[in-house]
Amino acid sequence: MRRLINLSPNRAGALTLSVLPFVLVVAAYLFYSSARNAANPGDKLLPLPATIAATIHQYAFEEDERSGEVLLWKDTASSLERLLAALAVSAVVGLSLGLAIGVLPYLRATLAPFVAALSLIPPLAILPILFIVVGLGEAAKVTLIIIGVTPVIVRDLAFRTAELPGEQLIKAQTLGASSWQLILRVVLPQLWPRLIDAMRMSLGSAWLFLIAAEAIASTEGLGYRIFLVRRYLAMDVILPYVAWITLLAFTMDWLLRLLRAKAFGWAGPGA
Amino acid sequence: MWKNFGSQVVLENVNLHIGDHEFVTIVGASGCGKTTFLKILLGIETPSKGEFLIDGDPLAGEPGPDRGIVFQRYSLFPHLTVMQNLLLGLEFQGSPLLGRLFGARRRRALERARDLLEAIGLQDAAGKYPAQLSGGMQQRLSIAQSVICEPKILLLDEPFGALDPGITADMHALILKLWNMNKMTIFMVTHDLQESFELGTRVLVFDKVRIDPQAPEAFGATVTYNIPLKGHRSAVGE
Numbered sequence: 420m421r422r423l424i425n426l427s428p429n430r431a432g433a434l435t436l437s438v439l440p441f442v443l444v445v446a447a448y449l450f451y452s453s454a455r456n457a458a459n460p461g462d463k464l465l466p467l468p469a470t471i472a473a474t475i476h477q478y479a480f481e482e483d484e485r486s487g488e489v490l491l492w493k494d495t496a497s498s499l500e501r502l503l504a505a506l507a508v509s510a511v512v513g514l515s516l517g518l519a520i521g522v523l524p525y526l527r528a529t530l531a532p533f534v535a536a537l538s539l540i541p542p543l544a545i546l547p548i549l550f551i552v553v554g555l556g557e558a559a560k561v562t563l564i565i566i567g568v569t570p571v572i573v574r575d576l577a578f579r580t581a582e583l584p585g586e587q588l589i590k591a592q593t594l595g596a597s598s599w600q601l602i603l604r605v606v607l608p609q610l611w612p613r614l615i616d617a618m619r620m621s622l623g624s625a626w627l628f629l630i631a632a633e634a635i636a637s638t639e640g641l642g643y644r645i646f647l648v649r650r651y652l653a654m655d656v657i658l659p660y661v662a663w664i665t666l667l668a669f670t671m672d673w674l675l676r677l678l679r680a681k682a683f684g685w686a687g688p689g690a
Numbered sequence: 691m692w693k694n695f696g697s698q699v700v701l702e703n704v705n706l707h708i709g710d711h712e713f714v715t716i717v718g719a720s721g722c723g724k725t726t727f728l729k730i731l732l733g734i735e736t737p738s739k740g741e742f743l744i745d746g747d748p749l750a751g752e753p754g755p756d757r758g759i760v761f762q763r764y765s766l767f768p769h770l771t772v773m774q775n776l777l778l779g780l781e782f783q784g785s786p787l788l789g790r791l792f793g794a795r796r797r798r799a800l801e802r803a804r805d806l807l808e809a810i811g812l813q814d815a816a817g818k819y820p821a822q823l824s825g826g827m828q829q830r831l832s833i834a835q836s837v838i839c840e841p842k843i844l845l846l847d848e849p850f851g852a853l854d855p856g857i858t859a860d861m862h863a864l865i866l867k868l869w870n871m872n873k874m875t876i877f878m879v880t881h882d883l884q885e886s887f888e889l890g891t892r893v894l895v896f897d898k899v900r901i902d903p904q905a906p907e908a909f910g911a912t913v914t915y916n917i918p919l920k921g922h923r924s925a926v927g928e
Binding site: 584586587589590591592593594595596597599600603604605608609683684685686687 | 734752754755757758759763769770779781782783786787788790819821836839841
């Protein structure tokens with residue numbers, strides 16, 4: 420018998436195995452859902468697929484009676500707007516600050532410990548401060564995400580910058596590069612793919628902060644909707660919304676990975 | 691010139707005069723300050739006592755375009771193609787703000803880079819990234835990348851040490867060709883004694899002359915042999 424670490428499935432086997440957990444979860448859901456609904460046709464906890472399908476149709480394709488809008492798309496648009504705005508700001512700040520800290524020793528001495536301390540503040544703990552200072556509007560929600568993910572990106576990129584071989588920086592200087600030219604032509608281009616990696620890593624926490632902020636103070640958005648219908652035990656809304664959020668997050672991750680592979684082929688396949 | 695790190699003396703009493711267009715090879719046992727000597731020339735270490743003069747002026751305290759360097763590894767830029775790597779020095783020196791050349795100046799730079807690319811036999815790899823090249827091709831490119839800036843001094847830190855022995859003869863021919871084309875002074879650290887005599891117009895041997903068994907760090911290494919190889923230059927010349 421060969422060692423377990425040397426046994427690996429073939430392609431078809433790997434595909435089957437990767438689908439297996441999904442199938443098991445769905446099967447278990449169907450089993451318990453039909454069992455509960457057989458006992459109590461009014462069950463709210465595990466709605467039947469038909470009920471879920473009807474709800475999806477209602478939320479995704481019919482206008483809401485009160486607002487006259489299609490709720491799923493309205494929620495998706497406002498959530499994505501917040502998330503993308505915050506991620507854009509975090510990427511710009513994270514890249515410029517991380518690069519500067521990584522490459523300029525004076526700035527590193529000044530800011531690296533400060534950023535390290537900042538990154539340890541639990542962002543949700545300062546959410547009340549944000550509400551007090553910037554109000555309950557969009558700014559508070561976007562700011563929460565920015566505060567949550569930017570310090571992590573800054574630190575990551577500062578480390579990646581410091582990881583560049585010293586030989587490269589010395590070589591560039593012997594080719595006549597000023598600090599500015601060295602940043603522009605040597606350091607920055609090598610940080611782009613690392614920025615994408617850092618963004619992919621922060622997607623999870625960005626969604627977490629978005630949904631937390633929406634749950635607490637919002638009138639629309641994916642997180643708002645989930646917490647709103649929780650009062651009615653509307654699992655037929657919550658479950659599709661959670662699946663939709665997961666799909667959105669997965670798509671964003673996949674797009675970033677694609678961008679890295681297409682635009683920065685020299686950097687290898689990445690994580 | 692002296693160099694010590696704390697109480698550890700690395701180099702002591704190094705006193706040299708090197709002429710223009712010499713090819714100086716530096717040999718010696720490990721830990722005898724060869725690399726430290728090169729780092730001082732490069733400007734990333736400063737001598738503890740004494741000084742280096744180039745044409746009568748003290749050496750700048752940081753690396754600059756008058757002194758090129760080729761390390762054993764990592765001296766290419768992985769995000770740039772072969773051609774872009776070669777152009778980089780010209781772009782740094784021709785465009786302070788953007789570090790890029792455009793129009794007629796770019797065409798002139800490309801022409802120079804293409805000539806040099808041909809001289810090092812990499813014309814067919816112009817669009818490749820360094821990771822796609824063999825070790826020997828990478829070192830040839832790294833040497834050309836420095837030479838294109840026409841440095842007065844070219845420093846080579848065991849440039850062929852990590853290469854397949856079969857290709858070192860080609861590399862020697864190439865470095866001698868570039869040395870003669872550009873009339874620069876070369877300092878090359880090497881492990882290979884035969885290589886040092888084959889290439890150099892002057893061989894420097896670094897060694898420790900005094901050893902205190904109670905305090906092995908109290909005395910540093912110095913140049914124990916400074917061997918000019920007369921008539922050698924004409925032999926490798928045109």
